[in-house]
Amino acid sequence: MNREQLIRQIKEKKSFLCVGLDPDMEKMPDCVKGEDDPVFAFNRQVIDATLPYAVAYKPNTAFYEAYGLKGMLSLKKTIDYLRDKEVFTIADAKRGDIGNTSARYAKAFLGKDGDFDFDAVTVAPYMGSDSVRPFLKEDGKWVVLLALTSNAGSSDFQTAEGCTPPLYQRVLETSRQWGTPENMMYVVGATKAGMLREIRRIVPEHFLLVPGIGAQGGDLDDVCENGLIPDEAGLLVNASRSIIYASSARDFAAAAAQEAARMQQQMSRHV
Amino acid sequence: MNREQLIRQIKEKKSFLCVGLDPDMEKMPDCVKGEDDPVFAFNRQVIDATLPYAVAYKPNTAFYEAYGLKGMLSLKKTIDYLRDKEVFTIADAKRGDIGNTSARYAKAFLGKDGDFDFDAVTVAPYMGSDSVRPFLKEDGKWVVLLALTSNAGSSDFQTAEGCTPPLYQRVLETSRQWGTPENMMYVVGATKAGMLREIRRIVPEHFLLVPGIGAQGGDLDDVCENGLIPDEAGLLVNASRSIIYASSARDFAAAAAQEAARMQQQMSRHV
Numbered sequence: 367m368n369r370e371q372l373i374r375q376i377k378e379k380k381s382f383l384c385v386g387l388d389p390d391m392e393k394m395p396d397c398v399k400g401e402d403d404p405v406f407a408f409n410r411q412v413i414d415a416t417l418p419y420a421v422a423y424k425p426n427t428a429f430y431e432a433y434g435l436k437g438m439l440s441l442k443k444t445i446d447y448l449r450d451k452e453v454f455t456i457a458d459a460k461r462g463d464i465g466n467t468s469a470r471y472a473k474a475f476l477g478k479d480g481d482f483d484f485d486a487v488t489v490a491p492y493m494g495s496d497s498v499r500p501f502l503k504e505d506g507k508w509v510v511l512l513a514l515t516s517n518a519g520s521s522d523f524q525t526a527e528g529c530t531p532p533l534y535q536r537v538l539e540t541s542r543q544w545g546t547p548e549n550m551m552y553v554v555g556a557t558k559a560g561m562l563r564e565i566r567r568i569v570p571e572h573f574l575l576v577p578g579i580g581a582q583g584g585d586l587d588d589v590c591e592n593g594l595i596p597d598e599a600g601l602l603v604n605a606s607r608s609i610i611y612a613s614s615a616r617d618f619a620a621a622a623a624q625e626a627a628r629m630q631q632q633m634s635r636h637v
Numbered sequence: 638m639n640r641e642q643l644i645r646q647i648k649e650k651k652s653f654l655c656v657g658l659d660p661d662m663e664k665m666p667d668c669v670k671g672e673d674d675p676v677f678a679f680n681r682q683v684i685d686a687t688l689p690y691a692v693a694y695k696p697n698t699a700f701y702e703a704y705g706l707k708g709m710l711s712l713k714k715t716i717d718y719l720r721d722k723e724v725f726t727i728a729d730a731k732r733g734d735i736g737n738t739s740a741r742y743a744k745a746f747l748g749k750d751g752d753f754d755f756d757a758v759t760v761a762p763y764m765g766s767d768s769v770r771p772f773l774k775e776d777g778k779w780v781v782l783l784a785l786t787s788n789a790g791s792s793d794f795q796t797a798e799g800c801t802p803p804l805y806q807r808v809l810e811t812s813r814q815w816g817t818p819e820n821m822m823y824v825v826g827a828t829k830a831g832m833l834r835e836i837r838r839i840v841p842e843h844f845l846l847v848p849g850i851g852a853q854g855g856d857l858d859d860v861c862e863n864g865l866i867p868d869e870a871g872l873l874v875n876a877s878r879s880i881i882y883a884s885s886a887r888d889f890a891a892a893a894a895q896e897a898a899r900m901q902q903q904m905s906r907h908v
Contacts, residue, residue: 428741432741432744434713458734460734461699462761463699464787467699468699470703474702475702491793492795493791493795494788494791494792494794496789497788515763517735517764517765517768518765519765521765530799
């Protein structure tokens with residue numbers, strides 16, 4: 367899905383909601399645990415229920431790899447199921463390696479003839495340009511580069527004193543030359559909404575993928591006020607646990623839909 | 638395998654060689670391509686041939702994920718095969734995410750009851766302490782944290798001007814407090830051997846995993862001179878392409894053994 371198609375979806379649904387598909391058997395309702403593939407059964411029902419309110423879905427690969435080969439099969443079924451819908455798909459894999467190796471990761475998560483044909487993959491910037499550029503060579507696909515993350519540890523290096531500019535700003539300033547607003551986005555944690563205005567100054571045209579709303583406590587209106595691009599949104603706001611675990615009972619899908627609808631309504635005021 | 642056992646292996650084999658298992662169908666000899674699982678068939682023969690000369694094996698997950706579910710099955714067979722040998726096993730996965738998510742990656746690559754029971758996993762530091770600490774909770778397992786990588790892009794952030802100390806030194810100074818020399822190592826690219834002495838000053842007791850020897854052009858004697866810990870080695874020197882693709886013909890395993898033996902002999906002078 368290209369930028370124009372993504373913006374059209376955002377306008378049609380009046381939503382820039384991304385649903386994080388992070389299945390955890392300990393949090394999943396008992397009613398799916400009897401299925402052959404509980405993880406996929408859970409995802410499918412969450413996707414069906416939230417589809418009217420979400421424009422993007424983001425499985426985090428850790429939650430699938432934790433279940434080994436079985437989990438990777440659940441991930442394949444999930445991306446295959448999502449490919450039939452008109453949604454933007456992000457493999458939240460946070461990969462990155464030396465050039466010839468990153469090219470293999472690009473093939474793994476963005477390759478059209480591979481098992482995991484996502485629209486985008488999240489990439490970690492630590493190893494620099496030649497670790498990111500191979501992902502940008504996949505035609506029609508996207509890199510979502512980590513800039514400022516939503517966790518406490520982001521203060522260890524990303525915003526640490528002693529660097530001018532701070533590392534997360536250097537990552538933005540350097541990497542914006544590697545791709546374009548047509549094939550690159552940035553991860554910016556909502557818990558740092560105060561820094562969003564500064565980030566928008568550095569990357570005025572790029573989409574920002576914003577985690578940390580909901581369970582992690584970020585405020586949606588703050589994010590919109592500081593991060594929105596007029597008439598294009600330029601934001602994908604991700605919520606995972608607050609939606610997919612809104613209920614741990616038989617009504618989990620309905621509860622997920624209700625929470626997604628609540629966020630969509632809040633977003634609709636800004637689109 | 639703990640530090641004491643690893644050092645014993647190094648002394649017994651007079652080698653601190655780590656063989657990188659990065660299978661690429663385009664470089665693999667035709668004679669294995671007919672096998673049901675060419676990747677595992679290739680790895681098994683490389684492992685059998687190089688075992689007298691190597692103390693560690695490091696599959697890079699990108700080369701398996703690139704082949705989708707089939708590739709992940711090849712990776713499982715490879716780690717299961719390695720578990721029966723007395724060698725140190727590293728999943729070169731360069732993972733890292735927010736705390737609860739890194740805990741899932743730890744389970745995936747270090748969990749004793751999982752599909753991929755490695756001794757160690759490589760981790761990217763960008764997201765800071767809470768993205769690394771969950772890996773250190775796996776009993777008897779190791780984190781190998783990226784510090785200074787061997788690729789050109791390492792100059793974009795790791796050694797970039799404007800940071801005092803440089804980012805790679807800050808990563809070493811900050812992260813050495815997260816674990817101990819019993820459960821943490823660092824990736825230090827051999828192509829930066831000149832910086833090894835400075836790195837040894839910051840982490841005098843930690844093992845260093847050194848890629849970039851061979852195909853990437855680093856010099857082994859330089860690395861030993863600047864990085865060795867007397868009587869403990871404190872180094873794992875990795876070579877991938879120069880060993881596993883020493884020959885692309887039917888004699889690939891013998892050629893791999895010959896190149897591994899050549900490096901082991903060079904190392905034996907330093908052990």
